[in-house]
Amino acid sequence: MTSADTEHRRLCHTLFDAIEQGDIAAVETCYAPEMTMWFNVSGQTTTREQNLAALVAGKELHRRRTYNDRVIHTFEDGFVAQYSLNVVARDGTKVTLWACLVGEVHDGRIVKLMEYLDAGKFKPPRGKAAAT
Amino acid sequence: MNQYETRELCNAFFDAYENGRLDVLERVLADDCIISHNVFGRETTKQDNLTKYPDSYVGQRRRTYNDRIVNTFDDGFVIQYTLNGVQYTLNGVMHTGHKGALWICIVARCRDGRITRIDEYMDSSKFAAWTGPPRRAADGGPR
Numbered sequence: 001m002t003s004a005d006t007e008h009r010r011l012c013h014t015l016f017d018a019i020e021q022g023d024i025a026a027v028e029t030c031y032a033p034e035m036t037m038w039f040n041v042s043g044q045t046t047t048r049e050q051n052l053a054a055l056v057a058g059k060e061l062h063r064r065r066t067y068n069d070r071v072i073h074t075f076e077d078g079f080v081a082q083y084s085l086n087v088v089a090r091d092g093t094k095v096t097l098w099a100c101l102v103g104e105v106h107d108g109r110i111v112k113l114m115e116y117l118d119a120g121k122f123k124p125p126r127g128k129a130a131a132t
Numbered sequence: 133m134n135q136y137e138t139r140e141l142c143n144a145f146f147d148a149y150e151n152g153r154l155d156v157l158e159r160v161l162a163d164d165c166i167i168s169h170n171v172f173g174r175e176t177t178k179q180d181n182l183t184k185y186p187d188s189y190v191g192q193r194r195r196t197y198n199d200r201i202v203n204t205f206d207d208g209f210v211i212q213y214t215l216n217g218v219q220y221t222l223n224g225v226m227h228t229g230h231k232g233a234l235w236i237c238i239v240a241r242c243r244d245g246r247i248t249r250i251d252e253y254m255d256s257s258k259f260a261a262w263t264g265p266p267r268r269a270a271d272g273g274p275r
Contacts, residue, residue: 040235040253040255041257043235071239073205073206073210073239075203075204078203080203080205080210080237080239082251082253097170098170098253099253100210100237100251102203102210102212102237114212116170116212116235116236116237116254116255117170117255118170118254118255118256118257119255119256119257120171120255120256120257120259121256122257
Protein backbone atom coordinates (compact mmCIF):
# COMPACT_ATOMS: atom_id res chain seq x y z
CA MET A 1 0.00 0.00 0.00
CA THR A 2 1.30 3.45 -0.90
CA SER A 3 0.65 6.68 0.94
CA ALA A 4 -1.33 7.84 -2.09
CA ASP A 5 -3.55 4.81 -1.67
CA THR A 6 -4.19 5.68 1.96
CA GLU A 7 -4.75 9.36 1.23
CA HIS A 8 -7.13 8.73 -1.65
CA ARG A 9 -9.14 6.27 0.46
CA ARG A 10 -9.33 8.75 3.30
CA LEU A 11 -10.43 11.52 0.95
CA CYS A 12 -13.11 9.32 -0.57
CA HIS A 13 -14.49 8.34 2.85
CA THR A 14 -14.34 11.94 4.03
CA LEU A 15 -16.42 13.01 1.04
CA PHE A 16 -19.09 10.35 1.53
CA ASP A 17 -19.23 10.88 5.29
CA ALA A 18 -19.61 14.63 4.78
CA ILE A 19 -22.44 14.21 2.25
CA GLU A 20 -24.16 11.72 4.55
CA GLN A 21 -24.03 14.16 7.43
CA GLY A 22 -25.03 17.13 5.33
CA ASP A 23 -21.78 18.82 6.21
CA ILE A 24 -21.34 21.01 3.13
CA ALA A 25 -18.32 22.79 4.65
CA ALA A 26 -16.53 19.45 4.93
CA VAL A 27 -17.47 18.59 1.35
CA GLU A 28 -15.93 21.87 0.24
CA THR A 29 -12.60 20.94 1.82
CA CYS A 30 -12.50 17.81 -0.35
CA TYR A 31 -12.89 19.75 -3.58
CA ALA A 32 -10.23 21.68 -5.48
CA PRO A 33 -11.37 25.17 -6.55
CA GLU A 34 -11.59 24.08 -10.19
CA MET A 35 -13.43 20.86 -9.37
CA THR A 36 -16.05 19.62 -11.84
CA MET A 37 -18.56 16.82 -11.75
CA TRP A 38 -19.93 14.76 -14.64
CA PHE A 39 -23.12 12.76 -14.26
CA ASN A 40 -24.12 9.84 -16.50
CA VAL A 41 -27.82 10.65 -16.11
CA SER A 42 -27.60 14.17 -17.52
CA GLY A 43 -24.41 13.81 -19.53
CA GLN A 44 -23.54 17.26 -18.25
CA THR A 45 -20.53 18.58 -16.40
CA THR A 46 -21.23 20.91 -13.51
CA THR A 47 -19.00 23.22 -11.53
CA ARG A 48 -17.96 23.02 -7.90
CA GLU A 49 -20.51 25.68 -6.96
CA GLN A 50 -23.30 23.94 -8.84
CA ASN A 51 -22.41 20.66 -7.16
CA LEU A 52 -22.46 22.21 -3.70
CA ALA A 53 -25.80 23.85 -4.44
CA ALA A 54 -27.20 20.49 -5.56
CA LEU A 55 -26.05 18.90 -2.30
CA VAL A 56 -27.79 21.63 -0.31
CA ALA A 57 -30.96 21.08 -2.35
CA GLY A 58 -30.65 17.33 -1.77
CA LYS A 59 -30.66 17.89 1.97
CA GLU A 60 -34.10 19.47 1.64
CA LEU A 61 -35.42 16.58 -0.43
CA HIS A 62 -34.11 13.71 1.65
CA ARG A 63 -34.56 12.81 5.27
CA ARG A 64 -31.54 10.57 5.16
CA ARG A 65 -28.96 9.55 2.60
CA THR A 66 -26.30 6.93 3.36
CA TYR A 67 -23.46 5.59 1.28
CA ASN A 68 -23.10 1.98 2.32
CA ASP A 69 -21.18 -1.12 1.25
CA ARG A 70 -18.33 1.04 0.06
CA VAL A 71 -15.76 -0.79 -2.04
CA ILE A 72 -12.88 1.54 -2.86
CA HIS A 73 -9.96 1.00 -5.18
CA THR A 74 -7.27 3.59 -5.70
CA PHE A 75 -4.88 4.38 -8.49
CA GLU A 76 -2.12 6.92 -8.87
CA ASP A 77 -4.29 9.99 -9.31
CA GLY A 78 -7.66 8.92 -8.11
CA PHE A 79 -10.12 6.37 -6.85
CA VAL A 80 -13.20 4.43 -7.79
CA ALA A 81 -15.88 3.80 -5.19
CA GLN A 82 -18.70 1.31 -5.61
CA TYR A 83 -21.48 1.73 -3.12
CA SER A 84 -25.13 1.29 -2.26
CA LEU A 85 -26.86 4.62 -1.96
CA ASN A 86 -29.78 4.36 0.43
CA VAL A 87 -32.11 7.33 0.31
CA VAL A 88 -35.07 8.04 2.55
CA ALA A 89 -37.25 10.85 1.19
CA ARG A 90 -39.22 13.26 3.37
CA ASP A 91 -42.37 11.25 2.70
CA GLY A 92 -40.68 8.09 3.96
CA THR A 93 -40.12 6.55 0.54
CA LYS A 94 -36.96 4.46 0.42
CA VAL A 95 -34.82 3.99 -2.64
CA THR A 96 -31.62 2.01 -3.03
CA LEU A 97 -29.24 2.61 -5.90
CA TRP A 98 -26.09 0.73 -6.78
CA ALA A 99 -23.74 3.39 -7.95
CA CYS A 100 -20.15 4.03 -8.86
CA LEU A 101 -18.06 7.17 -8.45
CA VAL A 102 -14.74 7.77 -10.15
CA GLY A 103 -12.64 10.57 -8.70
CA GLU A 104 -9.52 12.33 -9.95
CA VAL A 105 -7.29 13.69 -7.23
CA HIS A 106 -4.54 16.29 -7.40
CA ASP A 107 -2.63 17.53 -4.37
CA GLY A 108 -5.00 15.87 -1.94
CA ARG A 109 -8.17 17.36 -3.39
CA ILE A 110 -10.75 16.11 -5.83
CA VAL A 111 -10.56 17.83 -9.20
CA LYS A 112 -13.10 15.72 -11.04
CA LEU A 113 -15.93 13.39 -10.11
CA MET A 114 -17.79 11.12 -12.52
CA GLU A 115 -20.86 9.43 -11.16
CA TYR A 116 -22.69 6.47 -12.68
CA LEU A 117 -26.07 5.41 -11.38
CA ASP A 118 -29.38 4.13 -12.64
CA ALA A 119 -31.92 6.96 -12.74
CA GLY A 120 -34.52 4.38 -13.80
CA LYS A 121 -34.69 3.39 -10.13
CA PHE A 122 -36.23 6.76 -9.31
CA LYS A 123 -39.35 5.95 -11.31
CA PRO A 124 -42.36 4.76 -9.34
CA PRO A 125 -43.36 1.16 -10.09
CA ARG A 126 -45.89 0.87 -12.88
CA GLY A 127 -48.23 -2.09 -13.06
CA LYS A 128 -46.56 -5.37 -12.27
CA ALA A 129 -42.99 -5.62 -11.06
CA ALA A 130 -40.19 -5.25 -13.56
CA ALA A 131 -38.77 -8.48 -14.90
CA THR A 132 -35.45 -8.57 -13.15
CA MET B 133 -0.45 -8.85 -13.05
CA ASN B 134 1.18 -5.49 -13.63
CA GLN B 135 -0.78 -2.47 -14.85
CA TYR B 136 0.19 -3.04 -18.48
CA GLU B 137 -1.08 -6.61 -18.44
CA THR B 138 -4.26 -5.45 -16.76
CA ARG B 139 -4.82 -2.74 -19.41
CA GLU B 140 -4.17 -5.25 -22.17
CA LEU B 141 -6.69 -7.61 -20.64
CA CYS B 142 -9.25 -4.81 -20.38
CA ASN B 143 -8.87 -3.84 -24.03
CA ALA B 144 -8.87 -7.47 -25.16
CA PHE B 145 -12.19 -7.94 -23.38
CA PHE B 146 -13.83 -4.90 -24.98
CA ASP B 147 -12.38 -5.57 -28.43
CA ALA B 148 -13.77 -9.09 -28.21
CA TYR B 149 -17.21 -7.79 -27.27
CA GLU B 150 -17.09 -5.32 -30.15
CA ASN B 151 -16.03 -7.92 -32.68
CA GLY B 152 -18.18 -10.79 -31.52
CA ARG B 153 -15.17 -12.91 -30.57
CA LEU B 154 -16.74 -15.39 -28.22
CA ASP B 155 -13.56 -17.46 -28.30
CA VAL B 156 -11.61 -14.52 -26.83
CA LEU B 157 -14.30 -13.84 -24.25
CA GLU B 158 -14.14 -17.48 -23.24
CA ARG B 159 -10.40 -17.08 -22.72
CA VAL B 160 -10.30 -13.75 -20.85
CA LEU B 161 -13.14 -14.52 -18.43
CA ALA B 162 -12.27 -16.84 -15.56
CA ASP B 163 -14.52 -19.87 -15.32
CA ASP B 164 -15.94 -18.64 -12.01
CA CYS B 165 -16.38 -15.06 -13.27
CA ILE B 166 -19.40 -13.19 -11.92
CA ILE B 167 -21.03 -10.28 -13.72
CA SER B 168 -23.15 -7.87 -11.69
CA HIS B 169 -25.42 -5.17 -13.17
CA ASN B 170 -26.62 -2.16 -11.20
CA VAL B 171 -29.76 -1.99 -13.34
CA PHE B 172 -30.96 -5.50 -12.60
CA GLY B 173 -29.52 -5.87 -9.11
CA ARG B 174 -28.42 -9.43 -9.75
CA GLU B 175 -25.34 -11.42 -10.64
CA THR B 176 -24.90 -13.66 -13.63
CA THR B 177 -22.27 -16.22 -14.52
CA LYS B 178 -19.75 -16.41 -17.33
CA GLN B 179 -21.82 -19.08 -19.05
CA ASP B 180 -25.00 -16.99 -18.76
CA ASN B 181 -23.24 -14.14 -20.54
CA LEU B 182 -21.65 -16.18 -23.30
CA THR B 183 -24.94 -17.95 -23.98
CA LYS B 184 -26.94 -14.73 -24.14
CA TYR B 185 -24.32 -12.76 -26.06
CA PRO B 186 -25.99 -13.27 -29.49
CA ASP B 187 -29.35 -12.11 -28.06
CA SER B 188 -27.77 -8.91 -26.79
CA TYR B 189 -26.92 -7.98 -30.37
CA VAL B 190 -30.42 -8.49 -31.75
CA GLY B 191 -31.49 -5.38 -33.63
CA GLN B 192 -28.02 -3.88 -33.72
CA ARG B 193 -25.97 -3.41 -36.83
CA ARG B 194 -22.89 -2.33 -34.97
CA ARG B 195 -21.78 -1.74 -31.43
CA THR B 196 -18.55 -0.03 -30.44
CA TYR B 197 -16.97 0.74 -27.10
CA ASN B 198 -15.46 4.18 -27.48
CA ASP B 199 -13.81 6.91 -25.41
CA ARG B 200 -12.26 4.31 -23.15
CA ILE B 201 -10.68 5.71 -20.00
CA VAL B 202 -8.91 2.94 -18.13
CA ASN B 203 -7.39 3.11 -14.67
CA THR B 204 -5.80 0.12 -13.02
CA PHE B 205 -5.40 -0.87 -9.39
CA ASP B 206 -3.76 -3.78 -7.60
CA ASP B 207 -6.09 -6.51 -8.74
CA GLY B 208 -8.26 -4.97 -11.41
CA PHE B 209 -9.33 -2.00 -13.47
CA VAL B 210 -12.04 0.58 -13.88
CA ILE B 211 -13.10 1.57 -17.36
CA GLN B 212 -15.38 4.41 -18.33
CA TYR B 213 -16.64 4.36 -21.89
CA THR B 214 -19.30 5.33 -24.38
CA LEU B 215 -21.22 2.46 -25.90
CA ASN B 216 -22.30 3.46 -29.38
CA GLY B 217 -24.71 1.36 -31.32
CA VAL B 218 -26.49 1.50 -34.63
CA GLN B 219 -29.84 -0.20 -34.63
CA TYR B 220 -31.56 -1.93 -37.50
CA THR B 221 -34.84 -3.72 -38.01
CA LEU B 222 -34.95 -7.44 -37.50
CA ASN B 223 -36.18 -8.07 -41.02
CA GLY B 224 -32.88 -6.77 -42.30
CA VAL B 225 -34.48 -4.57 -44.91
CA MET B 226 -35.82 -1.47 -43.19
CA HIS B 227 -32.68 -0.24 -41.53
CA THR B 228 -33.60 2.68 -39.31
CA GLY B 229 -30.00 3.71 -38.88
CA HIS B 230 -30.87 5.02 -35.44
CA LYS B 231 -27.79 5.79 -33.39
CA GLY B 232 -27.78 5.54 -29.64
CA ALA B 233 -25.16 5.95 -26.95
CA LEU B 234 -24.85 4.90 -23.34
CA TRP B 235 -22.27 6.05 -20.81
CA ILE B 236 -21.12 3.11 -18.78
CA CYS B 237 -18.57 2.32 -16.11
CA ILE B 238 -17.22 -1.12 -15.34
CA VAL B 239 -15.13 -2.14 -12.37
CA ALA B 240 -13.38 -5.45 -12.87
CA ARG B 241 -11.30 -7.72 -10.68
CA CYS B 242 -8.55 -9.79 -12.28
CA ARG B 243 -6.44 -12.78 -11.33
CA ASP B 244 -3.86 -14.78 -13.25
CA GLY B 245 -4.53 -12.96 -16.51
CA ARG B 246 -8.28 -13.38 -16.44
CA ILE B 247 -11.27 -11.38 -15.27
CA THR B 248 -12.92 -12.80 -12.17
CA ARG B 249 -15.62 -10.22 -11.52
CA ILE B 250 -17.36 -7.44 -13.44
CA ASP B 251 -19.57 -4.77 -11.90
CA GLU B 252 -21.37 -2.73 -14.53
CA TYR B 253 -22.97 0.66 -13.91
CA MET B 254 -25.33 2.32 -16.37
CA ASP B 255 -28.58 4.28 -16.50
CA SER B 256 -31.65 2.32 -17.60
CA SER B 257 -33.59 5.54 -18.22
CA LYS B 258 -31.42 5.93 -21.35
CA PHE B 259 -32.45 2.58 -22.84
CA ALA B 260 -35.34 4.01 -24.88
CA ALA B 261 -33.09 6.58 -26.51
CA TRP B 262 -30.48 3.90 -27.05
CA THR B 263 -32.80 1.57 -28.99
CA GLY B 264 -34.68 4.32 -30.80
CA PRO B 265 -38.29 4.27 -32.03
CA PRO B 266 -40.13 0.92 -32.06
CA ARG B 267 -39.19 -1.26 -34.97
CA ARG B 268 -41.88 -2.32 -37.42
CA ALA B 269 -42.28 -5.60 -39.24
CA ALA B 270 -42.40 -5.75 -43.03
CA ASP B 271 -46.21 -5.52 -42.88
CA GLY B 272 -46.00 -2.35 -40.85
CA GLY B 273 -47.16 -3.94 -37.62
CA PRO B 274 -45.37 -3.49 -34.34
CA ARG B 275 -42.63 -5.92 -33.39
